[in-house]
Amino acid sequence: MAAGVATWLPFARAAAVGWLPLAKKTMPKPPVDKKSRNDEILIVNVSGLRFQTWKNTLDRYPDTLLGSSEKEFFYNEDTREYFFDRDPEMFRHILNFYRTGKLHYPRQECIQAFDEELAFYGIVPDIIGDCCMEEYRDRKKENQERLAEDTEAEMATDTPLPPNSTPRERLWRAFENPHTSTMALVFYYVTGFFIAVSVIANVVETVPCRPPKGSVKDLPCGEKYSVAFFCMDTACVLIFTFEYLMRLFAAPSRCKFMRSVMSVIDVVAIMPYYIGLVMPENEDVSGAFVTLRVFRVFRIFKFSRHSQGLRILGYTLKSCASELGFLLFSLTMAIIIFATVMFYAEKGTKGTNFTSIPASFWYTIVTMTTLGYGDMVPNTIAGKIFGSICSLSGVLVIALPVPVIVSNFSRIYHQNQRADKMRAQQKVRLARIRLAKKGTTNAFLHYKEEGGLQDHDSDSAALCLKNRSSFEHQHHHLLHCLEKTTNHEFTDELTYSEMCMTESVGYRTSRSTSLSSQQPVSSSCCPRRAKRRAIRLANSTVSVSRGSIQELDTLQVQKSSVVPQSRSSLNARTEDLKLNCEHRDYTAAIISIPTPPANTPDESLPPSPAVPGILRNSRSISSFTHETVKISSL
Amino acid sequence: MGAVVGTLTMQTKQRQPSRDKVDDDLEMTMVCHRPEGLDQLEAQTNFSKRELQVLYRGFKNECPSGVVNEETFKQIYSQFFPHGDASTYAHYLFNAFDSGHSGSIKFEDFVTALSILLRGSTREKLQWTFNLYDINKDGYINKEEMTDIVRAIYDMMGKYTYPALKTDAPKQHVDAFFQKMDKNRDGVVTLDEFILSCQEDENIMRSLQLFENVI
Numbered sequence: 085m086a087a088g089v090a091t092w093l094p095f096a097r098a099a100a101v102g103w104l105p106l107a108k109k110t111m112p113k114p115p116v117d118k119k120s121r122n123d124e125i126l127i128v129n130v131s132g133l134r135f136q137t138w139k140n141t142l143d144r145y146p147d148t149l150l151g152s153s154e155k156e157f158f159y160n161e162d163t164r165e166y167f168f169d170r171d172p173e174m175f176r177h178i179l180n181f182y183r184t185g186k187l188h189y190p191r192q193e194c195i196q197a198f199d200e201e202l203a204f205y206g207i208v209p210d211i212i213g214d215c216c217m218e219e220y221r222d223r224k225k226e227n228q229e230r231l232a233e234d235t236e237a238e239m240a241t242d243t244p245l246p247p248n249s250t251p252r253e254r255l256w257r258a259f260e261n262p263h264t265s266t267m268a269l270v271f272y273y274v275t276g277f278f279i280a281v282s283v284i285a286n287v288v289e290t291v292p293c294r295p296p297k298g299s300v301k302d303l304p305c306g307e308k309y310s311v312a313f314f315c316m317d318t319a320c321v322l323i324f325t326f327e328y329l330m331r332l333f334a335a336p337s338r339c340k341f342m343r344s345v346m347s348v349i350d351v352v353a354i355m356p357y358y359i360g361l362v363m364p365e366n367e368d369v370s371g372a373f374v375t376l377r378v379f380r381v382f383r384i385f386k387f388s389r390h391s392q393g394l395r396i397l398g399y400t401l402k403s404c405a406s407e408l409g410f411l412l413f414s415l416t417m418a419i420i421i422f423a424t425v426m427f428y429a430e431k432g433t434k435g436t437n438f439t440s441i442p443a444s445f446w447y448t449i450v451t452m453t454t455l456g457y458g459d460m461v462p463n464t465i466a467g468k469i470f471g472s473i474c475s476l477s478g479v480l481v482i483a484l485p486v487p488v489i490v491s492n493f494s495r496i497y498h499q500n501q502r503a504d505k506m507r508a509q510q511k512v513r514l515a516r517i518r519l520a521k522k523g524t525t526n527a528f529l530h531y532k533e534e535g536g537l538q539d540h541d542s543d544s545a546a547l548c549l550k551n552r553s554s555f556e557h558q559h560h561h562l563l564h565c566l567e568k569t570t571n572h573e574f575t576d577e578l579t580y581s582e583m584c585m586t587e588s589v590g591y592r593t594s595r596s597t598s599l600s601s602q603q604p605v606s607s608s609c610c611p612r613r614a615k616r617r618a619i620r621l622a623n624s625t626v627s628v629s630r631g632s633i634q635e636l637d638t639l640q641v642q643k644s645s646v647v648p649q650s651r652s653s654l655n656a657r658t659e660d661l662k663l664n665c666e667h668r669d670y671t672a673a674i675i676s677i678p679t680p681p682a683n684t685p686d687e688s689l690p691p692s693p694a695v696p697g698i699l700r701n702s703r704s705i706s707s708f709t710h711e712t713v714k715i716s717s718l
Numbered sequence: 719m720g721a722v723v724g725t726l727t728m729q730t731k732q733r734q735p736s737r738d739k740v741d742d743d744l745e746m747t748m749v750c751h752r753p754e755g756l757d758q759l760e761a762q763t764n765f766s767k768r769e770l771q772v773l774y775r776g777f778k779n780e781c782p783s784g785v786v787n788e789e790t791f792k793q794i795y796s797q798f799f800p801h802g803d804a805s806t807y808a809h810y811l812f813n814a815f816d817s818g819h820s821g822s823i824k825f826e827d828f829v830t831a832l833s834i835l836l837r838g839s840t841r842e843k844l845q846w847t848f849n850l851y852d853i854n855k856d857g858y859i860n861k862e863e864m865t866d867i868v869r870a871i872y873d874m875m876g877k878y879t880y881p882a883l884k885t886d887a888p889k890q891h892v893d894a895f896f897q898k899m900d901k902n903r904d905g906v907v908t909l910d911e912f913i914l915s916c917q918e919d920e921n922i923m924r925s926l927q928l929f930e931n932v933i
Contacts, residue, residue: 092780095828096798097929098835099811101843102850104925105916106868106895111925123772138775183779 127165128179133172134165141182148206150182174201181207189216195223233503255334272390275327279386282320286380289313321357324350324383345398346389353383396500400493404485407492411485415452418481422448422474429467436463452478528574531560751784753825763829764837770829777825785822788812802876810870814850836930843926844913858906864892 097114104111126142128135128150145151160167168175174193178201181187189198189212202209212220249257258268289306296308306313328350335341356376388394401408423444430438437460438444447460451474462471567573753759753774760767781790788809795808815823815831834842849855853863868888875883899907899915916922 092776092794093798095832096795098832101835101926101929102811102814102847103871104922105844105847105851105899105912106871106891107921107925108891108894110921111928114928140772 128175129160129163129165129167130170130172130175131168133175135175135179137179137182144182144185145207150178150205152206154206170204171197171201174198178202178205178207181211186213187211187216188213189220189223191216191219195220195227199224230499230502233499234506252334253336255330256336259331259334271327275323276387276390278320278323279383279390281316282324283381283384285313285316285320286383317357320383321354324354324386328354346386349382349385349388352379353386356380392500392504396493396496400489400496403496404489404492407485407488411482414481414484418452418474418477419445419448422452422470422477425470426462426467426474429464429470430462433463433467438462438467448474451475453482454478525574528560528563532564532574751824753784753829759826759829762826763833765829765833773829773832774825777828785824786828787822791815791823799874799876801878802874804874806870807867807874810850810853810867813853814846840917840923840926841913844916845909848909848912858908859912860906861892861896864895864907865889868892868895 100111124139125136126139128137142150142155149155155166158166158168174190174197177188177190177198187207187209199209209220258265258271262268262272290304292302293305293308295301295303328347331347331350332338332341341347356379359376388398423441426447427438427441427444430436430444438447444460449455450457450460451471454475456475462468563574756767756770759765759770763770765773778784780786780794786794791812792805792808795811796804798804812823813819815827817827817830831846834846838846848859851859851863851867853866865888868891872883872888872891877883896905896907898919899912901911901915
């Protein structure tokens with residue numbers, strides 16, 4: 085029941101007084117309405133634009149956000165209004181729905197934005213009024229189609245092959261998307277070339293060549309150079325057969341492949357040759373054989389694999405099948421009618437061409453399509469009159485379905501253009517997305533470097549980190565929690581690959597140098613990196629009150645001694661951690677290299693040099709007093 | 719050439735709505751009625767200004783032109799009784815509301831009737847009801863009129879009732895009614911008889927009070 089009618093309900097109830105004298109039983113008690121009946125004006129603030137409406141208006145649809153108590157979540161006590169952080173332009177339409185009971189779709193808005201607004205306000209799109217329903221549905225369908233083909237395009241071409249694909253899958257992929265590998269591309273062009281050669285050969289062999297010596301009649305080239313043409317034909321057919329068999333082998337679903345249009349075309353293109361080989365050379369059959377050669381021209385359709393435009397045309401014709409059917413049907417009707425009329429009109433004339441109705445078909449067709457060869461013309465006056473009516477109506481009948489076909493073709497063509505554009509831009513887009521992702525990862529690593537991982541008890545921490553937004557703080561905290569949960573840490577690609585390489589090296593060196601004090605080589609398996617770090621530290625504004633500042637390469641924290649060997653190998657990462665605030669009495673750079681943690685007890689002497697190998701700093705930064713920070717210089 | 723013509727025709731959109739219908743619609747929307755002033759209505763009815771405002775807003779929302787014709791009235795009323803056919807009863811109701819017999823209900827009629835039904839005295843209510851039953855407005859209710867009314871009310875119930883509706887149920891109902899109301903057994907019920915009989919019936923009196931808080 086429309087909510088607008090709800091305003092008449094009190095009136096209908098009042099009219100029930102008319103039943104009272106007739107009532108056989110007593111009337112039931114009316115429901116008590118506890119809500120205050122005073123109508124008040126509500127202010128709805130949508131992104132600054134203030135809308136005001138009666139409370140009753142909103143109450144008409146209790147299933148929606150604004151009509152139910154859900155809107156209380158958006159109530160702002162201070163300003164005594166309902167605040168929504170949404171599009172104010174769209175809200176106008178939403179509110180109009182409450183007021184008039186009809187939802188209209190604004191034509192200039194994006195369909196998806198509109199849908200999202202409707203979903204937010206809890207309004208079902210099905211109630212869009214008839215005036216706008218068609219437009220809404222069309223736009224929605226178009227949008228969905230576009231999204232479908234976008235995801236298709238994404239998934240289709242440039243997806244990298246799954247790592248363990250069989251040769252068969254690779255072959256199929258090479259056939260379907262020639263751009264993926266050079267071999268496929270080469271094959272693609274070779275087949276294209278041979279299709280062209282074959283078609284041209286078919287054409288040229290019928291051209292009359294100069295007759296050989298001793299004959300006056302012109303001979304078609306095909307008979308003059310029959311051997312050459314035969315060889316060319318054989319070569320082409322061999323290539324096509326090979327290609328067809330390869331495709332058949334590689335196809336994921338052979339039955340489906342054999343039923344597809346392209347494969348049928350392939351078969352039809354090569355069949356005549358084989359049939360010609362098999363058939364004997366006698367007179368009766370050779371007539372049929374000549375007919376078979378006509379099918380060789382179907383090779384030209386193989387080009388549709390190479391040309392997208394051709395495919396679009398084929399697809400258009402398929403999708404306009406009904407319009408084409410209608411065209412054909414109406415033409416046939418008109419032809420029969422006019423042929424009959426013309427035949428009877430011209431029947432009396434002597435020596436007329438209109439010998440029978442089927443003979444008049446030819447005249448009718450030629451006239452209706454405005455060709456007008458002139459091989460058959462009416463002579464009687466009646467014939468001429470009907471002839472002219474025939475040509476006029478022909479224009480009309482053909483003009484009717486053609487616009488539909490044209491618009492279909494245009495739509496499909498534009499869709500394809502769009503798909504091509506998307507594919508071209510895909511690479512750029514993907515690169516940008518990858519860059520952005522890398523940016524966030526790097527941000528986290530950078531954050532860790534700058535001491536974000538320690539507790540924020542001391543004020544000094546605030547100094548280091550004041551440039552981060554609160555969002556970043558929280559995000560990094562989250563990533564940190566994840567690290568803690570999984571007991572792994574984030575690193576970047578470069579470090580990871582390096583660590584994988586040098587893991588074994590580091591292991592060996594660390595063992596050997598565990599007991600020695602100052603080992604220039606030991607601490608880092610990446611001396612280059614260490615130097616870089618040292619330079620970086622030197623340039624920093626870190627204040628260190630203890631230990632050598634210049635080359636702070638390794639820092640070992642005592643507490644974190646229970647790092648198992650295996651784990652540290654997984655952690656292959658390098659971190660520079662700068663603890664650089666005033667209250668700290670050390671600054672250090674931390675390299676975590678997979679090292680056995682057992683070295684720790686040896687380094688209890690404060691300034692003594694470190695065991696090479698840094699253990700993870702992050703676990704032990706709870707209290708600085710207990711920790712021995714070893715600084716070694718390289 | 720056929721294709722050219724076809725493509726050209728595609729560009730132009732031609733719509734030729736029937737002229738008469740459009741003109742009719744235009745004429746309909748031209749008719750617009752504004753009620754008398756708020757103060758006057760307040761004086762004439764038993765509603766307060768605020769209530770009148772609420773009523774008018776609802777009324778105007780549904781009928782922007784300010785009048786309700788019988789078709790619209792029937793449609794609206796039928797929506798409250800989807801089970802059966804409310805059109806006949808709505809017709810009688812419309813005539814009861816349309817005190818000026820103009821063929822359309824204006825806001826004044828609407829609000830006057832509501833005032834009687836909800837805020838009026840018992841006598842006024844009963845008078846209104848008598849007016850409803852008296853289809854030809856001759857001051858008497860005879861059996862045919864009553865049967866029509868009762869049948870219209872039963873029509874609103876629809877087909878699926880429990881217990882199932884018998885065909886002579888309206889007749890029986892009317893007979894019972896006349897038994898009660900027609901004091902002098904002359905076959906018709908006058909206004910005084912009606913009011914007297916209703917006042918004697920406690921059920922009716924009690925029920926009349928029930929509908930006061932509808933607005």
